[in-house]
Amino acid sequence: MRQLFELCGEDRDMRFSPYCWRARLALLHKGLEYDGVPIRFLEKQPIESADAKTVPVLNDGGTWVKDSFSIAVYLEDTYPDNPLFGGEIAKAQAEVLNVWLNKSVLLGIFPMIVADIHKKLDAKNAAYFRETREKFLGCTLEEAQAKRAVTLAGFRKALSPLRAGLRSTPFLSREQPAWLDYALMGTFMWANMVSDIELLEADDNLNAWQERMLDLFDGHCRSELEAV
Template structure:
């Protein structure tokens, strides 16, 4: 049976935008493992429910079902030890776990800048669900959440400063070469890039340069994802 990765998609099945799914997609490429991408949408709960999950990513590997991006990364590292390591040892795994938690918080920091743009990219069958659940969590309409976002950008950029400081001395979070820590942090930036025309980074930002390097990895896999053109 072919290895399959269930990934969240917009109305365009090529617009794969979950930050968590991008972590797994990059991890599979790092491990040099082929996989079939299965676009999934919020309304298709029964599809992944059959694999014991309510959320993506879901990896089906030789009839073994694994969900949650961190659990999948650990599974890949254990199951394919002969392939390039995602962590580079136990110390790297522990550090990646910390960065994984920090990146999860970063997703919440980025969401108020792009959440209404995400809604515009969704399949019609997902839009009501997305609006209802996100507005409940944020306490206001999506359009109000993103209002005045230009004035709030400096706050986000200050939040990202530890990442910028790290990239002053090394090209990747993993050091000379990328590892799973890079894929974890890259996920939210790719999420924003493929769903919104609103640019979070200045062109001269070290994080912007790092993101460009990440986009070029694996024969430009992430760069080939469709983006939203600015109006």
């Protein structure tokens, strides 16, 4: 049995982690069936076998893999059909892009939705989230999110390298989506699941790309958003 351990909110059907969404989309791309296992921030016991403290964690028939990028690499090496990277050079370049996405895109979004995330958690996990994230931010969750209107303009500007990659192709990976598309979409799904923020303007070519991503896999991402 293949299992993907995913972060959930108070509602266990609401899976919102950007890293878990990246892993989920990689599994869907590979055409691999899996059972999603929801766990909350403070529920560490289910992933002890992976020596992990955070999700996503993949249990592939007894082989445990943690970290979304490591999961993507494992899936590529173990199930070579439907490539995620398209070769060792591309995989190495993706590792650099992974760092950029985390620092520029994911951390750019985080303060704009942090109070919204808090609202999706049960009381015990919400208290943990507030304590740890306010220490990281250096202010309250509400103070961080209150700067959204100013922060959003700079965030949108920082996405220009991604827009350039979509000038003549439907996906960041050219004619068909692959790892970079899923890594970015997983990050956007995080915000879309927990917040009503409009990360992209209507005429942004990234918005058109996002619509195409929402339609993939029989509209999987779109249906998950509609269920929230």
